[in-house]
Amino acid sequence: MADMIKKATRESYGEALVELADKYENMVVLDADLAAATKTGMFKKAYPDRFFDCGIAEANMMGVAAGLAATGKIPFASTFAMFAAGRAYEIVRNSIGYPHLNVKIGATHAGISVGEDGATHQCNEDIALMRTIPGMTIINPADDVEAKAAVKAAIEIDGPVYLRFGRLAAPVFNDADTYKFELGKGVTLKDGSDVTIVATGLMVSEAIEAAKQLEADGISARVINIHTIKPLDKELICKCAKETGVIVTVEEHSVIGGLGSAVADAVTECCPVPVIKIGVNDEFGCSGPAVDLLKKFGLCASNIVEKTKEAVKLK
Numbered sequence: 001m002a003d004m005i006k007k008a009t010r011e012s013y014g015e016a017l018v019e020l021a022d023k024y025e026n027m028v029v030l031d032a033d034l035a036a037a038t039k040t041g042m043f044k045k046a047y048p049d050r051f052f053d054c055g056i057a058e059a060n061m062m063g064v065a066a067g068l069a070a071t072g073k074i075p076f077a078s079t080f081a082m083f084a085a086g087r088a089y090e091i092v093r094n095s096i097g098y099p100h101l102n103v104k105i106g107a108t109h110a111g112i113s114v115g116e117d118g119a120t121h122q123c124n125e126d127i128a129l130m131r132t133i134p135g136m137t138i139i140n141p142a143d144d145v146e147a148k149a150a151v152k153a154a155i156e157i158d159g160p161v162y163l164r165f166g167r168l169a170a171p172v173f174n175d176a177d178t179y180k181f182e183l184g185k186g187v188t189l190k191d192g193s194d195v196t197i198v199a200t201g202l203m204v205s206e207a208i209e210a211a212k213q214l215e216a217d218g219i220s221a222r223v224i225n226i227h228t229i230k231p232l233d234k235e236l237i238c239k240c241a242k243e244t245g246v247i248v249t250v251e252e253h254s255v256i257g258g259l260g261s262a263v264a265d266a267v268t269e270c271c272p273v274p275v276i277k278i279g280v281n282d283e284f285g286c287s288g289p290a291v292d293l294l295k296k297f298g299l300c301a302s303n304i305v306e307k308t309k310e311a312v313k314l315k
Contacts (some may be wrong), residue, residue: 005144006169008109009201012147012163014039017076017106018046019148020155026072027155030065032058032079037167038108040078062103064093069101075156077103081110081164085126096160097133104154104161111252112280112297113168113202115290122285130162131230137183138163138229140259142204145174146227149175149181157183162203166252168290171205188235192222195312196240198249200226200259203278203299207250210304217305219312232262238270247315248276248308252299255279265275274314278307 017040019120026126028050034159035041044051054061065077077084083091084107096103107126114122130138137157141147147165154161176242190211204225211221217299222244241247249260249268261279267275280297287314294300298307 004171004237005065006171006174007139007144008068008167008169009144009147009165010039010167012144013106013108013151013163014042016148016151017043021047021050024074024155027074028052028068030061030075030077030082032061033057034086037080037311038078038106042188043052049275055312058088059091059204062088063095065103066095066099066101069103075103076106077107078106080121080123081107081118082123083119085087085129085162086123086244089129093133096204097136100135100159101191102158102160104163106163106165109167110164111166111202112285112293112299113166113252113290115167115293116287118287124252124254124280124285125257126162126164126260127229127253128170128261133160134283136230137161138164139227140201140229141227141250142201142225143174144179145176145179149179152229155180155185165218166202168202171282172200173205181227184228184231184233186236187225187227188222188236189225190221192220192224193244194220194246195214195308196222196224196247197304198224198226198237198247198259200229202252203250205306206221206299206301209301210308213301213305214308217309219309221308226259228261229259232266232268235264237266239274241267246274246276246311248278248304248311250278250299250304252294253279255281274311276307276311278304
């Protein structure tokens with residue numbers, strides 16, 4: 001994938017906000033003094049009267065977003081995932097989730113790939129936290145095309161949405177002319193009969209590469225892109241479980257409470273098969289270059305290949 005165009009999904013987020021502004025005049029954007037990093041600065045420049053910098057006060061920002069939503073606005077509250085899901089969790093739960101307000105949370109800089117910012121900023125728990133809030137939709141796009149489509153889908157949903165974006169540039173593998181985003185529906189990127197690799201976000205491109213390597217070794221791997229963690233495409237997951245007999249999940253998130261846990265929950269109900277989870281184990285991250293950290297924590301094609309070969313033996 002070296003020849004592919006790469007782009008960080010946080011960039012896509014900023015661009016999508018600007019693209020949607022004319023159509024949705026009641027849309028506003030909030031940020032917590034991070035507009036340059038979250039890329040909401042693009043919206044601020046184009047629509048200064050509809051942009052609100054709430055300062056380094058994320059919990060307060062979520063409260064302001066809730067108030068704006070209660071008046072009929074569609075607020076996009078933007079900050080790093082660690083602060084959106086972590087620091088502001090109680091406000092998101094009680095002031096946005098409980099009254100089911102129409103707030104969209106744009107969480108950037110998620111996962112280990114935040115890199116040099118270190119463990120304090122590498123949020124590997126956000127999906128788990130947001131999954132526990134009743135009625136919260138969670139979308140984790142894999143590339144630029146999907147990220148822009150996800151923002152457009154989010155604004156059409158009546159209720160809270162958690163959008164997860166990355167700092168690191170990701171390969172753009174979807175075709176903007178043909179791609180269709182369907183909320184709650186997984187995407188089969190490659191068919192296969194021996195094993196299913198279910199990936200989300202930054203790990204989807206790694207899963208595609210791993211499947212190519214596995215094919216060369218005689219293992220037919222199906223690859224599924226799950227962009228909507230909640231609601232999960234249980235129908236597709238169960239179909240894959242029945243047809244391939246084993247599932248490997250891959251996510252730039254803790255193995256506790258994220259995609260892997262959601263898939264395991266679904267499989268347990270419909271078709272119990274082995275589910276091997278690849279992600280950040282029960283540990284904190286550390287500071288370092290993003291690409292090096294992804295390899296260190298096994299979030300790379302080579303480790304997916306190794307774990308998948310082990311998973312196939314469990315059938």
